[in-house]
Amino acid sequence: MSEPQSTLTDRFGRRITYVRMSVTDRCDFRCVYCMDEKMTFVPREQLLTLEEMARLGKAFVQLGVHKIRLTGGEPLTRRNVMQLFNDLGHLDGLNDFTLTTNGSQLPKYAQQLKDAGVTRINISLDTLDAQRFADLTRIGKIEQTLDGIDAAIAAGFDRIKLNAVILKNRNHDEIIPLVDFARDKGIDISFIEEMPLGVISDHDRAEVYYSSDDILRDIREKYDLQAIGATTGGPSKYYQSADSDTRVGFISPHSHNFCDDCNRVRVTAEGRLLLCLGQEHSVDLRRVLRANPLDDAPLLAALQDAMQIKPKGHEFDLNAKPILFRHMSATGG
Ligand code: SAM
Numbered sequence: 001m002s003e004p005q006s007t008l009t010d011r012f013g014r015r016i017t018y019v020r021m022s023v024t025d026r027c028d029f030r031c032v033y034c035m036d037e038k039m040t041f042v043p044r045e046q047l048l049t050l051e052e053m054a055r056l057g058k059a060f061v062q063l064g065v066h067k068i069r070l071t072g073g074e075p076l077t078r079r080n081v082m083q084l085f086n087d088l089g090h091l092d093g094l095n096d097f098t099l100t101t102n103g104s105q106l107p108k109y110a111q112q113l114k115d116a117g118v119t120r121i122n123i124s125l126d127t128l129d130a131q132r133f134a135d136l137t138r139i140g141k142i143e144q145t146l147d148g149i150d151a152a153i154a155a156g157f158d159r160i161k162l163n164a165v166i167l168k169n170r171n172h173d174e175i176i177p178l179v180d181f182a183r184d185k186g187i188d189i190s191f192i193e194e195m196p197l198g199v200i201s202d203h204d205r206a207e208v209y210y211s212s213d214d215i216l217r218d219i220r221e222k223y224d225l226q227a228i229g230a231t232t233g234g235p236s237k238y239y240q241s242a243d244s245d246t247r248v249g250f251i252s253p254h255s256h257n258f259c260d261d262c263n264r265v266r267v268t269a270e271g272r273l274l275l276c277l278g279q280e281h282s283v284d285l286r287r288v289l290r291a292n293p294l295d296d297a298p299l300l301a302a303l304q305d306a307m308q309i310k311p312k313g314h315e316f317d318l319n320a321k322p323i324l325f326r327h328m329s330a331t332g333g
């Protein structure tokens with residue numbers, strides 16, 4: 001693979017090689033930490049088209065991005081979404097093409113995604129209990145996600161990882177069962193601290209905070225987890241025990257800030273480039289895409305210019321006001 005002529009490097013010398021693109025802000029679940037019960041979604045005409053998303057993804061790869069994650073909302077609920085996976089999947093220079101999903105549509109799509117070039121999949125699963133699953137997702141059914149996990153395993157991705165958001169007194173008693181489940185299935189699992197993105201009415205985020213250190217302590221009551229140096233180019237820190245291939249990751253935006261080696265940016269489904277998960281610095285790429293339908297030079301220049309406003313980092317404070325204007329589903333989690 002030859003080095004690109006120009007790359008994306010910010011003021012702090014961090015090279016941006018990883019882009020998370022939100023395919024839609026809509027979802028077939030309403031998880032209590034992610035969305036409010038009644039959500040207003042972006043009108044469809046304001047979303048980037050799938051063609052515009054593919055064009056943007058290709059521009060990023062031209063600038064040295066070698067990992068793209070498609071996320072949402074629930075990416076697999078967008079109509080004709082396979083078109084986007086097929087357009088991006090086999091790009092020269094893109095060596096990691098990944099998806100974050102709630103799993104509900106994987107029975108239908110897992111094999112097509114594998115064929116399109118998706119290398120790895122993250123599937124969200126916070127509980128193994130059917131009633132709790134219904135409570136936490138408000139409208140989801142656990143069988144959908146469990147069937148989706150099995151479909152992904154059958155399709156044979158390089159790696160599959162579960163993502164679990166742990167909330168005190170809601171599902172913290174399931175940490176070990178979730179690790180057991182991942183080990184039984186031969187897949188990885190990451191635990192995520194809840195982040196204050198968007199206003200939610202279900203709970204007080206400070207009250208349910210359960211830190212990565214607490215989770216690690218709980219798991220060590222059963223398994224001898226040791227830190228390993230492995231990275232998948234994201235914010236997870238990984239651990240493993242000698243008796244299993246399953247890696248246990250921790251995404252700890254509160255307790256272990258991961259900004260110093262940040263290598264990523266996000267794009268919302270409306271085409272807004274977000275330079276930091278926890279700050280509001282952004283650039284309207286939809287305007288650039290639509291003003292220059294046949295010429296990519298202004299788009300490439302806009303991406304490079306945007307690096308000048310990437311902030312040094314973020315601090316989340318559960319007692320301060322949240323990032324108001326976007327929920328995780330709109331941010332592209
Ligand atoms: N719908 C897909 C899913 O659930 O995997 C993809 C989008 S979802 C926003 C991506 C990830 O963000 C999920 O693992 C979800 O659990 C996590 N998430 C959502 N809201 C969050 C929050 N406020 N804090 C931490 N993680 C959150």
Ligand code: SF4
Nearest residue numbers: 027029031034073102
């Ligand atoms: Fe939907 Fe994923 Fe948010 Fe749950 S976490 S509401 S599945 S976007």
